[in-house]
Amino acid sequence: MRLLRFILAILTLTGPAAAEEVVAALSQNRVSITASFDGTEILVFGAIKYERPVSEVAPLDVIITLSGPQEKVVVRRKQRVAGIWVNTNAVEVDRAPSYYAVSTTGPLNNILAATEDLRHKISIPRAIRSVGAPSDVLDAEEFTKALIRIREGDKLYKMQEFETVVFDGTLFRTDFTLPSNLVEGVYTTTIFLTRDKKVVGTFKTFINVRKVGLERWIYNLAHEQPLIYALMSIFIAIAAGWGASAFFRYVKG
Amino acid sequence: MQIYLPIAEVSVNAFLLLGLGGLVGVLSGMFGVGGGFLITPLLFFIGIPPAVAVATGANQIVASSFSGVLAHFRRRTVDLRMGMVLLVGGLIGAAFGVQVFNQLKAMGQVDLLVQLSYVLFLGVIGTLMLIESLNALRKAGRPPAPRVKRGSRPWIQKLPFKMRFRTSGLYISAIPPLIVGLMVGVLAAIMGVGGGFIMVPAMIYILGMPTKVVIGTSLFQIIFVTAFTTILHATTNYTVDMPLAVLLLIGGVVGAQFGTQLGLRLKAEQLRILLALLVVGVCAKLAADLLIKPAELYSIAVVGGLG
Numbered sequence: 001m002r003l004l005r006f007i008l009a010i011l012t013l014t015g016p017a018a019a020e021e022v023v024a025a026l027s028q029n030r031v032s033i034t035a036s037f038d039g040t041e042i043l044v045f046g047a048i049k050y051e052r053p054v055s056e057v058a059p060l061d062v063i064i065t066l067s068g069p070q071e072k073v074v075v076r077r078k079q080r081v082a083g084i085w086v087n088t089n090a091v092e093v094d095r096a097p098s099y100y101a102v103s104t105t106g107p108l109n110n111i112l113a114a115t116e117d118l119r120h121k122i123s124i125p126r127a128i129r130s131v132g133a134p135s136d137v138l139d140a141e142e143f144t145k146a147l148i149r150i151r152e153g154d155k156l157y158k159m160q161e162f163e164t165v166v167f168d169g170t171l172f173r174t175d176f177t178l179p180s181n182l183v184e185g186v187y188t189t190t191i192f193l194t195r196d197k198k199v200v201g202t203f204k205t206f207i208n209v210r211k212v213g214l215e216r217w218i219y220n221l222a223h224e225q226p227l228i229y230a231l232m233s234i235f236i237a238i239a240a241g242w243g244a245s246a247f248f249r250y251v252k253g
Numbered sequence: 254m255q256i257y258l259p260i261a262e263v264s265v266n267a268f269l270l271l272g273l274g275g276l277v278g279v280l281s282g283m284f285g286v287g288g289g290f291l292i293t294p295l296l297f298f299i300g301i302p303p304a305v306a307v308a309t310g311a312n313q314i315v316a317s318s319f320s321g322v323l324a325h326f327r328r329r330t331v332d333l334r335m336g337m338v339l340l341v342g343g344l345i346g347a348a349f350g351v352q353v354f355n356q357l358k359a360m361g362q363v364d365l366l367v368q369l370s371y372v373l374f375l376g377v378i379g380t381l382m383l384i385e386s387l388n389a390l391r392k393a394g395r396p397p398a399p400r401v402k403r404g405s406r407p408w409i410q411k412l413p414f415k416m417r418f419r420t421s422g423l424y425i426s427a428i429p430p431l432i433v434g435l436m437v438g439v440l441a442a443i444m445g446v447g448g449g450f451i452m453v454p455a456m457i458y459i460l461g462m463p464t465k466v467v468i469g470t471s472l473f474q475i476i477f478v479t480a481f482t483t484i485l486h487a488t489t490n491y492t493v494d495m496p497l498a499v500l501l502l503i504g505g506v507v508g509a510q511f512g513t514q515l516g517l518r519l520k521a522e523q524l525r526i527l528l529a530l531l532v533v534g535v536c537a538k539l540a541a542d543l544l545i546k547p548a549e550l551y552s553i554a555v556v557g558g559l560g
Contacts, residue, residue, distance in 0.1 A: 035496070037257040038264050072556040079550075084543040086365055092556070146551035180257065180264030181300075215259040222260055222491050230487035233312050233495055234480050237502055241319030244506030 020060065021049040022203040024191050031178065031187075031209040039180045042066065042207065044103075044189055045173040054169045060200070061104070061111040062164050063122060063192040066176045068099030068156075068209075069185030075143040089136065091143035095129040098183035100151075103160040103174040113197035120199055122192065124148055124157050155179050184209055260494035261305040267500055269299060274313060274501035278508020281317040282324070283516040284453065284468065284528045289314050289446030289479070290371065290535060292501070301497070303364075308486035308493045309501070314447050314479040316502035317509040318472045324513040325469030332420035332466050336473040338427050339434035339452070343478050346438020351485060354443050370444055372540045378454050379532030385458075386525035421462045421470075430460055438478060447475035450532055457525075464521040 024046025031040055044064055050057060073096050079088040104111060108123055117123050128147065133140035151157040156179065164174040178187075186206050193201035211219055222229045256267045273295055277288035289310050296306035325331050357366050412426030433455045441448035449471045456467040487493040516524060 033257055033259075035257055036255065038255040074554045074556055076552050076554065077550050078547060078552075080546070085545075085547055085550075087552070098555075143551065146549075147553060150549065150551065150553055180255065181262060183262065211259055215257060218495055219259045222487070222493065222495075226488040226491060227484070229495070230484040230493065233487065233493050233498060234315055234483055236495070236499060237312055237316035237480075237483075238319050240499075240502045240506050241316040241321075241509075242323065244320045244510055245323040248510040 020051070020057075020193055020201050022062075022191050022193050022201045023047055023049065024189075024203050024205060026189060026205060026207060029205070029207055031182070031207060032212040033182065033184070033210065033215055034213055035215060037180060037215075039182075040178050042176040042178060042189075043173065044176065044191070045171070046191060046203070048170050048172070048193060048201075050170070058195055059169065060166075061106055061194045062166060062172050063105075063108070063112065063194060064103045064164055064174050065122060065127075065188075065190045065192075066099070066101045066103075066207075067097040067127065067188045067190070068183055069097070069187070070095045071098050071183070072096075073147065075147050077143065077146070089134075089143075091130065091133045091137055091140050093128060093130045093144060093147060096147060097127055098185075099156050099178065099187065100124060100127050101158040101160060101176050103163045103176065105162065105164045105166055105172075107161055108159070111194050111197060112192075112199075116194070116197065116199050120192065120202075124159060154181070156181075178209075182209055184211060256496065256500070258301075258305075258494050258497045260492065261301050261309075261497060263300055263302075265299060265301070270497065270500040271504040273299075274317075274504025275508040276504075277313075277501075278317045278320075278505035278510075279512040279515065280508075280531070281314070281449075281472075281505070282321045282509035282512020282514075283519075284449070284512075284524065284531075288317065288449075288505075290375065290444070290450055291531075293446065294535070294539075301494075302492075304490055304492045305494050305497070308483065308490065309497045311447075311479045311482040311486065312493055312498040313501040313505055315476055315483060316498075317505035318447065318475045318479065320506040320509040321513055322469060322472040322476060324510065325472060328469075328517075329420070330465050331469035331473050332418055332462070333473070334416065335418045335421055335423075335430060335460075335462070335466075336470045338416070338430045339437075339470070339474045340477050342431040342434025342436075343438035343441070343448075343474055344481060346435040346440075347442045347478055347481055348438075350439040350442025353439070367444055368539055368543060370440065372536055372543065374440065374444075374451060375532050375536035376540070378451060379529050379536055381458075382454055382525055382529035383533060386522055386529055389522045390526065418462075421460075421466050423460070423462065425460070433459060434474070437474075441478055442482065447479045449475050450528075453528070464524065468516065 024044060027043035048060060073093045074090050075093060076087040076090045078085045102122065102124065112122060117126050121127050125148065128144055130140065130144050148157055164172055166172045187209055189205050191203040192199050254267045255264045257264045277292045280291065281288045292310045292313060293306050296310060297303055322331060412428050414427045415424060416427045417424050437448040437452045440451055452471050453467055456462045456471065457464060483493060
């Protein structure tokens with residue numbers, strides 16, 4: 001009996017699920033935020049490795065996601081109280097990526113089952129985790145919808161259906177645009193291969209987004225030596241004020 | 254030309270920031286207001302996070318006020334003695350105001366409080382100034398009516414600890430300026446501004462100081478209050494963005510010089526009408542934001558990173 005179960009396990013492991021493998025790379029694994037940083041393009045390209053000839057197997061679909069660092073956010077809603085618009089209800093969202101884009105070879109609903117989406121957290125609503133709203137909020141999903149709507153407006157969340165292109169059933173590529181208002185941290189690219197709406201292969205790779213140079217120095221000083229930073233800021237302000245005054249007097253003779 | 258701001262973590266146009274600083278600098282030099290009540294909402298509008306806008310705004314005001322006050326020192330329109338008395342009150346008030354601010358922040362309604370105090374104070378002060386200065390302007394055309402002598406408010410005359418403020422031509426008790434400074438300090442800390450727009454009218458109407466001296470003296474006091482605020486924000490919230498401040502203050506100090514020149518050319522009544530209109534305008538905008546249904550009812554605040 002135990003042997004049978006073992007053989008079964010081996011079979012499912014090496015069965016159709018392992019028939020294809022995916023390898024991929026990015027145009028850059030590091031994004032450096034400098035003073036002139038104004039967003040950047042990330043090109044994801046890769047190949048599907050088949051065990052059997054491509055012509056003999058059912059076609060595959062590719063879904064590529066790019067996710068920024070996870071954050072905890074509070075979504076607040078305004079209501080009219082005594083004639084003025086005031087924040088009344090708030091819902092805490094435990095995990096929401098600071099940036100999230102999904103690029104696919106077709107409509108997400110047609111290439112991915114809802115249960116698979118739930119397991120792998122691929123679509124934008126699934127990538128956000130919100131557990132439990134306060135008892136006075138009955139429509140908590142409106143708050144997560146609002147979060148997605150606002151971030152889509154800021155170009156931080158993006159659904160790019162049909163934007164992954166597959167060549168000859170083996171090579172694929174897609175582009176992501178990272179906006180200028182990036183949060184520092186590790187960004188994760190995940191590639192999902194799907195067949196019959198099921199995930200049959202995944203591949204993960206990372207991008208390190210860091211401030212560099214002067215930007216890094218200022219950021220570190222502000223956080224590690226706040227008093228020195230504050231005094232420096234005031235000194236610069238006073239010097240600039242005096243400088244302008246002296247300059248204008250000089251100009252007027 | 255886009256520039257990435259390391260603390261605000263956004264990329265904005267550098268020339269836009271220079272222009273904003275310049276605009277506020279002109280107003281600062283003209284009216285002796287720090288301009289905080291203008292620069293903070295303007296920074297929100299171009300996408301700077303509110304906490305960074307408030308803190309960096311304070312730093313920028315240090316520069317434009319310093320530039321402005323030097324011009325006033327040369328014209329001998331700064332009442333140093335009065336400034337020191339106001340400052341003592343101001344610093345005590347600011348320290349107390351920060352405590353109140355943090356208490357309300359914990360209660361989660363600080364935004365509303367700030368907006369409401371803006372609408373209330375700007376509305377009342379702006380309207381009073383507008384009425385007063387319009388009356389003054391109307392009278393200016395006629396033969397001079399018997400004017401109320403400055404500093405002759407009877408209740409102020411009865412208070413003890415009298416001091417001579419030579420530059421202002423006043424001999425009054427130190428208590429009213431101390432209280433004015435204190436109240437302005439509290440409000441400045443809560444509203445995140447220098448407080449000039451409250452202090453200027455208070456000096457004119459409560460203390461009875463001449464308008465020309467009021468501006469320089471107000472600027473003098475604002476330098477210290479905003480420097481104090483900058484230190485508090487930088488050490489507790491890490492929200493002072495140096496490159497943002499530098500761009501704003503380059504525009505600001507240049508603007509302040511022009512503003513001071515412009516202010517000296519205008520008559521005191523005209524200056525007051527312009528300031529009153531400005532104050533009423535900002536108040537109307539803020540009131541509209543509270544009263545009109547916003548396009549987006551929801552807002553997002555990041556609580557913390559999870560790595």
